[in-house]
Amino acid sequence: MSKIKLLIHEVFKQGEIDSRRNKKNGIAVFLSVYLKETLKLSIDERTLVRYYDAFIAETIKEMNIEPYKLDIFSKYIGYEDFSDFSRTFVKKDEMANKTTVKIKVDEDEQSLSDKFSNLNINITNEQHFKMPEFLKQNGLGIMEIALLICLVTGNVVFSNNKKMTNTSSFPLGFMSGIQSGIEKKYMYWNGEKYIATDSSYIRPGLDVVAMNEHQFLHFKKIMRKDTLTDVNALGRTWYSKYNNEVEFFTDDGIDPDNGRELRKSTSLIIYKYAGKQKDSVEIEE
Structure with missing residues (x-):
């Protein structure tokens, strides 16, 4: 699925939540008014309906969307711009064939050579790996997730394709996506966890607070x-x-x-x- 299609899916999903409507036309009307009043985007509801038909219902051919509109759509769902959305958004899809987790090793650790600066952990469905439901829902810390993946799959590979031995000892850093979230100034509660943002105001009904690293990482x-x-x-x-x-x-x-x-x-x-x-x-x- 393309990033634009993912974005339109998320915009209408958030629009359904905010408007409490479940029909595309009603959601489109809400989005048209809301985006104009809060994010200064003048867009007709009929255009939004066409986006829905093209990227969600797939009843018409996909169309081009101007970059500035993609940026504003991304801001609406909590991202800085479309580039930020494309770089950090992860679709929740249990049928995904492969998950890649990138962990950056502390560069100040003198016991490691530069070639170990990037650690890649690949999990493929060939091993029929499935994380226990409790672990998926309750959000373990970065260290626990990394160790669990290593123990279950044994598929830990460095950039030179050599597997890590059991005697290796090193501190793991934050995943790049988590680290970028912590660096944001604010966060807000989405009903399940805290979402990082650079804006002190997102939309009515959301209480944006100062970033709290511990809560952002562990409170869900x-x-x-x-x-x-x-x-x-x-x-x-x-x-x-x-x-x-x-x-x-x-x-x-x-x-x-x-x-x-x-x-x-x-x-x-x-x-x-x-x-x-x-x-x-x-x-x-």
């Missing part, structure tokens, strides 16, 4: 509560209870959706509101 809502058990969640997750609804998070702090202070998950809370454990004996406080 657990979207698949049914994957939680005493084994993988007790002592490692926190929860917020509001109107008898419980949400689980990967780190301590404040629930961004309701402002309530999080509490550490207990066996009973996990049993009642997530994966059920038969031997739960704790009493809810």
